[in-house]
Structure formats: structure tokens, C-alpha cells
Amino acid sequence: QKEVEQNSGPLSVPEGAIASLNCTYSDRVSQSFFWYRQYSGKSPELIMSIYSNGDKEDGRFTAQLNKASQYVSLLIRDSQPSDSATYLCAVGGYNNNDMRFGAGTRLTVKP
Amino acid sequence: EAQVTQNPRYLITVTGKKLTVTCSQNMNHEYMSWYRQDPGLGLRQIYYSMNVEVTDKGDVPEGYKVSRKEKRNFPLILESPSPNQTSLYFCASSRGRTSASYNEQFFGPGTRLTVL
Numbered sequence: 001q002k003e004v005e006q007n008s009g010p011l012s013v014p015e016g017a018i019a020s021l022n023c024t025y026s027d028r029v030s031q032s033f034f035w036y037r038q039y040s041g042k043s044p045e046l047i048m049s050i051y052s053n054g055d056k057e058d059g060r061f062t063a064q065l066n067k068a069s070q071y072v073s074l075l076i077r078d079s080q081p082s083d084s085a086t087y088l089c090a091v092g093g094y095n096n097n098d099m100r101f102g103a104g105t106r107l108t109v110k111p
Numbered sequence: 112e113a114q115v116t117q118n119p120r121y122l123i124t125v126t127g128k129k130l131t132v133t134c135s136q137n138m139n140h141e142y143m144s145w146y147r148q149d150p151g152l153g154l155r156q157i158y159y160s161m162n163v164e165v166t167d168k169g170d171v172p173e174g175y176k177v178s179r180k181e182k183r184n185f186p187l188i189l190e191s192p193s194p195n196q197t198s199l200y201f202c203a204s205s206r207g208r209t210s211a212s213y214n215e216q217f218f219g220p221g222t223r224l225t226v227l
Contacts, residue, residue, distance in 0.1 A: 008151075032214040043201055043218040044154070088154065092214040099214060101146075103153035 004091050006102035015111050019076040023089030023102055026070070032092040033065055033072045038104065039085045048074060079109040113138045115219035117202050123225045124192055132187045132222050134202030142207030143185040144169070144216070145177065147198040154201070160185055161207060192226040199223050 003026040013019045021035075032051055036044035048063040050056045050072065056063045062075040072091070076083055089102040115136045124130055136143065144159040146169075156169030160179040174196055176188040185204075189196060202219040 034215065041221075043221050046215055046217070049215055090216075099144075099156070099216065101154040103151060 004089055004100045004102040006087075006089050006105045008103060009106040010108055011105055012108045012110060013079050015079060015081060015109055017079050017109075019079045019083065019107055019109070021074040021076075021087050021089075021105050021107065023072045023074075023091075024070055025072070025089075025091040025100070027091065027093065027098075027100075028067075028070065030067075030070075030091045030093055030098075033063070034090040034092070035061075035063060035072075035074045036088040036090060036101075037083075037085045038088055044088055076107075079107075081109050081111050083107060084109050113217075115202055115204055115217055117200075117219040117222050119222060120220060121223050123227065125227050126193055127191050130189050130192060130224075132189075132200060132202075132224070134185045134187065134219055135183050136185075136202075136204040136217075137183065138204060138206075138217070139182065140204035140206055140217075141182070142216075143179065143202065143204045145175070145185070145187045146201045146203065147171065147196075148201060148221075149198050157187070157200075192224075194226050197224060197226050 005024045035048040037047050038044045050063040050065045060077045064073045086104040086106045088104045092099040118133045141162050145157040146154040155171045158177040160166045200222045203216040205216045
């Protein structure tokens with residue numbers, strides 16, 4: 001069974017701090033890695049995708065991928081209360097049907 | 112506007128009464144999928160479709176049926192709903208080629224189903 005593991009949290013950070021969210025996966029041949037943000041009662045929204053080792057930055061978000069360690073992370077700089085949500089890690093193989101989601105980490109940013 | 116739509120958004124029904132949740136996308140995506148989301152369990156795939164007339168089971172297909180007669184539509188059918196199918200359901204779509212960048216999935220707004 002291909003697994004995607006996340007710390008369920010809740011993770012609480014003060015406004016303006018860096019929030020660090022982590023994810024590990026079991027399938028070594030995984031090729032695509034995503035972070036989705038999900039507000040309570042809403043649908044998941046894609047915020048970052050990463051396909052090769054290293055860092056990828058988009059605004060306040062940085063995704064980091066280490067395939068050797070089977071580890072992907074999301075950093076949120078200058079956290080805002082509006083970033084309070086559950087963050088889902090998703091890992092995929094060569095085909096769409098290989099996609100697996102973690103259970104999510106709940107982030108709370110306190111003003 | 113590029114989007115995935117689902118209907119109904121909320122549904123309360125009784126055990127055994129057949130129901131259909133519709134899903135439609137306007138992005139000409141090949142791949143479509145249904146997930147259910149339950150507290151503590153995350154998103155679990157029910158069924159997926161790689162293209163028209165091509166469907167396959169996901170991780171939790173029992174009690175569900177799907178069809179893909181047109182590229183844009185992928186309805187989820189519960190022939191005889193039971194209380195353990197009470198959940199939040201999401202439809203998703205993506206471009207669907209065998210290349211990592213085509214795996215980005217876009218989700219519909221969700222359907223909250225309660226089976227009494």
C-alpha cells in the first residue's frame with residue numbers, strides 16, 4: 001500500500017512567522033508532488049506542485065523535495081490568519097491513478 | 112471560467128433510495144475521479160476514469176457505480192445508499208496524460224451526503 005504521511009497537527013504559529021509543514025511518502029518511484037490548501041467545508045485548492053529535487057518558490061510559499069529521503073515540505077513565510085486551513089500533501093506516480101493524499105495538517109495562524 | 116461543478120451540493124436521503132451525484136468539467140480534461148473525505152481518513156479515491164468509456168476502481172469502490180459516456184461528465188451513482196456512505200464527496204479532473212505535470216487535479220465544490 002502506497003502511503004503518504006503527514007503530522008495531523010494542529011500546528012499553531014503566530015502571525016508573521018514561518019509555518020513548516022512536512023510530508024513523507026513510501027513509493028520510491030513517485031514523480032509528482034502537490035500541496036493543496038483546504039478551508040473548512042470547502043474543496044482542496046492546489047497551491048504548489050514540485051517535480052524535481054530542491055526548492056520551488058511561489059510568493060510566500062516554498063515547496064521542498066528530497067526524493068532520496070522521500071520527503072516533501074511546504075514553508076509558508078509571513079504567515080497570515082487567512083492561511084489557517086488544512087494542508088494536504090499529494091503524491092503521484094507516472095499515471096493519474098497513482099495519486100495518494102495524506103490526511104492533512106491543520107494550521108492555525110494566530111493574530 | 113474553468114471549473115468542475117457538482118450537483119447537488121447537499122443531500123439528505125434514506126437508506127436504499129438510489130441517488131446520483133453529477134460532476135461536469137469544462138476544461139476538456141481526460142482524467143476524472145471521485146473521492147470521499149471522512150474525518151481523520153483524508154481523501155480516498157472511489158473510482159476514476161482515464162477517458163470516455165474507461166473507468167476503474169479506486170481504493171473504496173464498494174457500493175458505488177460510475178459511468179463516463181461523455182468527456183465532460185462523470186456521475187457517481189449510489190444504487191442502495193447506506194449510512195456508512197455518509198461523507199463529503201469530491202469530483203476532480205486533470206489533463207490526464209502520462210506525464211507528471213498533467214497530474215494536477217482540480218476539484219469540484221463538494222457534495223455533502225447524509226444517509227439516514
